[in-house]
Amino acid sequence: MRLTAKSEYGVLAAIDLAVSFGGGPVSAREIAERRRIPPRFLEQVFVSLRRAGIVSAQRGARGGFSLNRDPDDITVLDIVEALEGPLSASVCDSERGEVCGQAGACAAAPVWSKATQALRDVFASTTIGELAGAQVVLDGSPADRA
Amino acid sequence: MRLTAKSEYGVLAAIDLAVSFGGGPVSAREIAERRRIPPRFLEQVFVSLRRAGIVSAQRGARGGFSLNRDPDDITVLDIVEALEGPLSASVCDSERGEVCGQAGACAAAPVWSKATQALRDVFASTTIGELAGAQVVLDGSPADRA
DNA sequence: CTAATTCCTACTTGATCAGTAGTGTTTGCA
DNA sequence: TGCAAACACTACTGATCAAGTAGGAATTAG
Numbered sequence: 001m002r003l004t005a006k007s008e009y010g011v012l013a014a015i016d017l018a019v020s021f022g023g024g025p026v027s028a029r030e031i032a033e034r035r036r037i038p039p040r041f042l043e044q045v046f047v048s049l050r051r052a053g054i055v056s057a058q059r060g061a062r063g064g065f066s067l068n069r070d071p072d073d074i075t076v077l078d079i080v081e082a083l084e085g086p087l088s089a090s091v092c093d094s095e096r097g098e099v100c101g102q103a104g105a106c107a108a109a110p111v112w113s114k115a116t117q118a119l120r121d122v123f124a125s126t127t128i129g130e131l132a133g134a135q136v137v138l139d140g141s142p143a144d145r146a
Numbered sequence: 147m148r149l150t151a152k153s154e155y156g157v158l159a160a161i162d163l164a165v166s167f168g169g170g171p172v173s174a175r176e177i178a179e180r181r182r183i184p185p186r187f188l189e190q191v192f193v194s195l196r197r198a199g200i201v202s203a204q205r206g207a208r209g210g211f212s213l214n215r216d217p218d219d220i221t222v223l224d225i226v227e228a229l230e231g232p233l234s235a236s237v238c239d240s241e242r243g244e245v246c247g248q249a250g251a252c253a254a255a256p257v258w259s260k261a262t263q264a265l266r267d268v269f270a271s272t273t274i275g276e277l278a279g280a281q282v283v284l285d286g287s288p289a290d291r292a
Numbered sequence: 293c294t295a296a297t298t299c300c301t302a303c304t305t306g307a308t309c310a311g312t313a314g315t316g317t318t319t320g321c322a
Numbered sequence: 323t324g325c326a327a328a329c330a331c332t333a334c335t336g337a338t339c340a341a342g343t344a345g346g347a348a349t350t351a352g
Contacts, residue, residue, distance in 0.1 A: 001149050001226075001265075003236045003258075004340060011254045027297065041342055047299065060350025061296040076257050080147075089265070090149045107281035108157045111222050111272050112149075118264040119147075119235070126257050135253035151310065173328065187311055193330065206319025207327040 006083040009037050010045050011131070014079055017055065018071035018132035025057075025064030045083065052082030071129035080123055087123075089115035152229040155183050156191050157277070160225055163201065164217035164278035171203075171210030191229065198228035217275035226269055233269075235261035 016031045028046050032039035046065050049055045054074060055065045067074065081087060090112035162177045174192050178185035192211050195201045200220060201211045213220065227233060236258035 001230055002234055003147050005237065008236055008238055015253055038342060057298060059298045062351055063297045084147055088148055090154055091151065092154055105284045107161055107277045107284055115265055115268045118268045119261055122261045122264045131253045138253055184311060203329060205329045208320055209328045
């Protein structure tokens, strides 16, 4: 019952991009080093984020990635769903109702739906912008990063 | 990001036991047939529930399982944690703080904690007794099951 | 032209899930 | 007393997925 490493790395990377939002693109390798993420793995994460329309890629020398939207308009849910697919707490959940063998007579289904919804609420109510603010504080003076 | 089938089966089985709470033990095979769960797999689920102190087992002919406590005193969280271990939404979560490589400077950690907490809240606030009530309604007259 | 960078596909290794299987142990009942 | 029904334990298997690695192609700044 846990998210995969992709979400974790994706959120960290998005925070990193948010911190330098407005500047030029940041390379995956740079972020990987700074956040201790396997570089080639992070590359793949970024490809997913690009395909989801969250970041843009600039290829070639001095290229890298940058956020497509204001960090305050990107939620953790955006990142997580881009990397994990739609959130669902149990097999017997999902929009298609009766996925478990209980054929519509499953009294447990509402619990799984509520669980999924609770997760969505948490993730949807936290923006990358907020987290970036916290990150700057944790890292010390933002000037260190400029 | 989903629970395993064990939780799903475990909750269904607990509901089933709750519906006939007060009567004698119910065999795993009977529940397996009624809820369309692989019988030998359900057996294992029950062993875990017994070890967690949620059900008691009565061995031998006419044996089976019964709930140890009143269904209203058993939450979905009890079942889920008995079967999946402690809930945690991400690697970088857990009581031990800094499991991710960010060494205490991880701005994302609070989100994962909040997510875990939200899940716990949902599961802890739903009792097997409630679900059993819903199940009886779904199945039709409770007399059908006596 | 070259070095840096993203992009795409495939592969590998290990873990985990879902279920099956065999065998042992306990117990109600005829 | 014996048998059948039930739980108990351990081990195994096939499939899937997670996490990361690898190789090379395309793009671009300088």
